[in-house]
Amino acid sequence: DAMVIQNPRYQVTQFGKPVTLSCSQTLNHNVMYWYQQKSSQAPKLLFHYYDKDFNNEADTPDNFQSRRPNTSFCFLDIRSPGLGDAAMYLCATSSRPGQGATDTQYFGPGTRLTVL
Amino acid sequence: GEDVEQSLFLSVREGDSSVINCTYTDSSSTYLYWYKQEPGAGLQLLTYIFSNMDMKQDQRLTVLLNKKDKHLSLRIADTQTGDSAIYFCAVALYNTDKLIFGTGTRLQVFP
Numbered sequence: 054d055a056m057v058i059q060n061p062r063y064q065v066t067q068f069g070k071p072v073t074l075s076c077s078q079t080l081n082h083n084v085m086y087w088y089q090q091k092s093s094q095a096p097k098l099l100f101h102y103y104d105k106d107f108n109n110e111a112d113t114p115d116n117f118q119s120r121r122p123n124t125s126f127c128f129l130d131i132r133s134p135g136l137g138d139a140a141m142y143l144c145a146t147s148s149r150p151g152q153g154a155t156d157t158q159y160f161g162p163g164t165r166l167t168v169l
Numbered sequence: 170g171e172d173v174e175q176s177l178f179l180s181v182r183e184g185d186s187s188v189i190n191c192t193y194t195d196s197s198s199t200y201l202y203w204y205k206q207e208p209g210a211g212l213q214l215l216t217y218i219f220s221n222m223d224m225k226q227d228q229r230l231t232v233l234l235n236k237k238d239k240h241l242s243l244r245i246a247d248t249q250t251g252d253s254a255i256y257f258c259a260v261a262l263y264n265t266d267k268l269i270f271g272t273g274t275r276l277q278v279f280p
Contacts, residue, residue: 158214
């Protein structure tokens with residue numbers, strides 16, 4: 054089945070130790086998103102790629118970076134995790150055919166990050 | 170900017186109908202979505218409605234859209250314990266790639 058896959062599902066890291074979360078998709082969508090979600094709050098958009106164009110949200114800390122080496126994969130790098138970065142990280146994909154609105158966003162199962 | 174509001178909690182008896190409400194501020198919305206999130210899981214797309222529609226029905230789910238009042242609702246008929254989750258409404262704005270999420274409504278279904 055076509056889907057959005059996130060690995061690992063659970064990640065434990067130490068304070069200040071870099072960590073990378075990965076997302077892959079078989080939907081061939083050209084837009085990929087990373088969200089941070091804390092304690093059943095609404096997901097907060099960190100950044101997204103439209104093809105190779107990177108779009109950072111204004112309030113995303115510099116500690117968070119992303120890479121998209123090809124259509125299928127997108128990575129979230131946290132350079133120096135703090136205790137406040139413990140959260141669920143959600144990847145999503147959608148299709149934007151051109152001008153106008155982007156199509157529906159489909160979410161992966163998320164990666165729960167714990168910072169010790 | 171766009172603001173999307175939901176009530177935080179809803180508690181219903183199994184077998185009753187649930188109605189979850191959402192209000193939004195931006196009239197340039199295109200699609201409006203309902204997502205379901207179970208504990209520890211990602212967001213599952215339940216249904217969506219295009220902004221030029223008033224109603225959409227999909228099995229036990231009915232979405233109503235009142236564009237004049239900028240009000241969206243999700244009705245779940247014959248609510249089951251498996252429907253217990255957090256429900257997020259989300260609004261897509263024209264010519265952006267982004268969704269604006271509501272605060273989420275926690276639905277609790279009791280026997």
